[in-house]
Amino acid sequence: MxxxxxxxxxxxxxxxxxxxxxxxxxxxxxxxxxxxxxxxxxxxxxxxxxxxxxxxxxxxxxxxxxxxxxxxxxxxxxxxxxxxxxxxxxxxxxxxxxxxxxxxxxxxxxxxxxxxxxDLWHPWKGGEKPMDLSYFTAVLKSSVFPPYDPWYAGGY
Known part of the structure; x- marks a missing residue:
């Protein structure tokens, strides 16, 4: 659907x-x-x-x-x-x-x-899907652009 x-x-x-x-x-x-x-x-x-x-x-x-x-x-x-x-x-x-x-x-x-x-993640080969998902989530949670960097520990 x-x-x-x-x-x-x-x-x-x-x-x-x-x-x-x-x-x-x-x-x-x-x-x-x-x-x-x-x-x-x-x-x-x-x-x-x-x-x-x-x-x-x-x-x-x-x-x-x-x-x-x-x-x-x-x-x-x-x-x-x-x-x-x-x-x-x-x-x-x-x-x-x-x-x-x-x-x-x-x-x-x-x-x-x-x-x-x-698949979102291959058990042996890895992949970038978790990173993509983290950026997507950062965009959804941000109230202004540019969104915060999810890989920057504790910072915006």
């Missing part, structure tokens, strides 16, 4: 970011549609990082505010491009569906790879 939610969130971020990506990649024939998912995730992550580093404390509210701002900018751009978007959808529908199928296949392949090797 978590994989389905993750895939739907990535797709949603891509759809939200597409009007912004169209403005940036207007010279490309597909207006950067395949980049929209990556751009959506990067926009949310980077703007949340900036907000947590400068203006606000890092919290769910900060993430929601950032997402709402991105949605508002994207909705404004989509409204300005509504005729172009409608024409583009009708003329390139097959291309958009092909890109979606490729993205789904790539997601399923990466999910299969992770499913085949889900």
């Amino acid at each position: 978590a994989a389905i939610v993750w895939y739907l969130l990535i797709t949603l971020f891509g759809l939200i970011a597409y009007p912004i990506v169209r403005v940036i990649f207007k010279g490309l024939p597909d207006r950067g549609y395949p980049f929209s998912r990556l751009a959506g995730m990067l926009l949310v992550a980077y703007l949340t990082w900036l907000a947590g580093s400068t203006l606000f404390t890092f919290s769910r509210l900060t993430i929601i505010v950032v997402i709402v701002l991105i949605v508002l900018v994207s909705a404004f751009l989509a409204y300005k491009q509504r005729e172009e978007l409608a024409v583009e959808w009708h003329t390139k529908k097959k291309y958009f569906l092909t890109v979606e199928c490729v993205m789904l296949v790539l997601f399923l392949v990466s999910l299969g790879i992770r499913y085949g090797n889900p």
Whole structure:
């Protein structure tokens, strides 16, 4: 179930970011549609990082505010491009569906790879998963950015 939610969130971020990506990649024939998912995730992550580093404390509210701002900018751009978007959808529908199928296949392949090797730590070879988990936990526990260094004993 978590994989389905993750895939739907990535797709949603891509759809939200597409009007912004169209403005940036207007010279490309597909207006950067395949980049929209990556751009959506990067926009949310980077703007949340900036907000947590400068203006606000890092919290769910900060993430929601950032997402709402991105949605508002994207909705404004989509409204300005509504005729172009409608024409583009009708003329390139097959291309958009092909890109979606490729993205789904790539997601399923990466999910299969992770499913085949889900361990957090190999008993003989070791690994970096505990370090990754400690940094992830530090980000979640920090109220401002940059987060504290979990390997620095007792310090921030």
